[in-house]
Amino acid sequence: MSDNKKTFAIFGNPVEHSKSPQMQNAGLKKLNYNGIYKKHHLEDGNNIKQVFLDENYQGANITVPHKEFAFKNADEVRGIAKKIHAVNTYINENGKVIAYNTDAPGFLKAIESFGEVKNVLLLGAGGTAKAIALALQEKDIEVTVLNRSEEKLKFFKNENITSYSWKNFKPKKYDLVVNSTSAGLKDEYLPCDKEILEPILKEALYAFDCVYGKITPFLALARENNCEIKDGEDMLLYQGVLAFEYFTNTKADEKIIETMRKGLKGQ
Ligand SMILES: NC(=O)c1ccc[n+]([C@@H]2O[C@H](COP(=O)([O-])OP(=O)(O)OC[C@H]3O[C@@H](n4cnc5c(N)ncnc54)[C@H](OP(=O)(O)O)[C@@H]3O)[C@@H](O)[C@H]2O)c1
Known part of the structure; x- marks a missing residue:
């Protein structure tokens, strides 16, 4: 050397x-x-x-x-x-x-190619969700977290971020839906029940999946419901x-x- x-x-x-x-x-x-x-x-x-x-x-x-x-x-x-x-x-x-x-600013840069985003539904509550939620909050973009289980929501509640588990979710209209769960990475699962997800995607404009290099079931469902979609490559x-x-x-x-x-x- x-x-x-x-x-x-x-x-x-x-x-x-x-x-x-x-x-x-x-x-x-x-x-x-x-x-x-x-x-x-x-x-x-x-x-x-x-x-x-x-x-x-x-x-x-x-x-x-x-x-x-x-x-x-x-x-x-x-x-x-x-x-x-x-x-x-x-x-x-x-x-x-x-x-x-740099995951947090990397995510913000990756969603710049979408139009203006005011309101985000973030699926998942793991490490990646923490970075994304705080990046959005810092940009004054409203973010709501939805996770399969309750345990990981404490972090978000402490940061004054509205967060739900599947059991108590009260949906509204979102511009962008983000999948930050690992569903779709090595399997063909949706990140939450289709009955919950499909009506939300019908009203949303954009869908982003942190998984990269494939059309996950989440992105496929979003595309069927006329969302502009993007995978995690840019992130x-x-x-x-x-x-x-x-x-x-x-x-x-x-x-x-x-x-x-x-x-x-x-x-
Ligand atoms: N593109 C990029 O640059 C980039 C960067 C970082 C991560 N990622 C991707 O982001 C994803 C998450 O990574 P992470 O580090 O945040 O993982 P993590 O900390 O292990 O969190 C995983 C999350 O996914 C949820 N989950 C797992 N399987 C699920 C399923 N079948 N249905 C619904 N929810 C499920 C978990 O819910 P519970 O709390 O209920 O278990 C948890 O909220 C991975 O796919 C990773 O490859 C991409």
């Missing part, structure tokens, strides 16, 4: 499936940046900060199941991540570990682009972004 070469990584368990290295390395190459981005399988999230420093990584992304551990271990957390309590990006700033959440791309900007201390232009998109798609 040459002297100034910087090393970046993605921490996950499992991490083998991650498309971040192909996306980030495409961007680094296009920028002529002397760096490499690799996969790092991490068993115990409690060690994340020490491993990050020991490996002399200049930056890293963090994926399932380590985002909360990464938040707790950072020296300093910046921006909306302080409210989300989960981070997906680490930066080494003179030996200090600085943490960010994945833009969280990566924003992390890339932190890693390289540059502003990614359209050429870099499109190169990263091609990298993501393995083109």
